[in-house]
Every structure is written in C-alpha cells, then in structure tokens.
Amino acid sequence: MIAGGPCRSDDDDKCGNGDCPTVYATPEPGVLAIQGYDVTHPTPDGESVVLIPEEILKEAARARRWL
Structure with missing residues (x-):
C-alpha cells in the first residue's frame, strides 16, 4: 500500500465507509493498482475507471518521490 487505505479516524473518513480509496504498488515496474468507486463509463473488457x-x-506521488 502506497497511499489511502483504512481511515485513521472518523474525521479522516471522507468516503463514509471506513476504507478510503487506495493506491497499491505492484510487482510490475511503473504500474500501480487503484482501489476506488466504480463509475459508469464504457471501457474495454478487463478495464474500469x-x-x-x-x-x-498526491500522497502516492510523494511516496514515490515524484513530487
């Protein structure tokens, strides 16, 4: 996990469910996995937005030292 994840407190729970969107590192260089809410947008099979x-x-960018 690079950024996001379980909320630290009720004040931190911007998503209202105790588990915010999260950015994860993957074994593949340059690829991040993103957990977030589904949206209605046509995508190719196996992809989502x-x-x-x-x-x-921004937190993920700082963790990767991109900023």
Missing part, C-alpha cells in the same frame, strides 16, 4: 480523491494521488 475509478474515482479517487486527488489527495490520495
């Missing part, structure tokens, strides 16, 4: 808060991506 997820919504995650901008702050989670």
Whole structure:
C-alpha cells in the first residue's frame, strides 16, 4: 500500500465507509493498482475507471518521490 487505505479516524473518513480509496504498488515496474468507486463509463473488457480523491494521488506521488 502506497497511499489511502483504512481511515485513521472518523474525521479522516471522507468516503463514509471506513476504507478510503487506495493506491497499491505492484510487482510490475511503473504500474500501480487503484482501489476506488466504480463509475459508469464504457471501457474495454478487463478495464474500469475509478474515482479517487486527488489527495490520495498526491500522497502516492510523494511516496514515490515524484513530487
């Protein structure tokens, strides 16, 4: 896990379910796995589009030292 995940407190629970969107590292270089909410958008088989808060991506970028 790079960023996101279980909320630290009720004040931190922006998603309202105790488990926020999460960015995960994968064994494949340059590839991140993203947990988020499904949206209605046509995609090819095996793909999906997820919504995650901008702050989670920024946290992941800082963790990867991209920022």
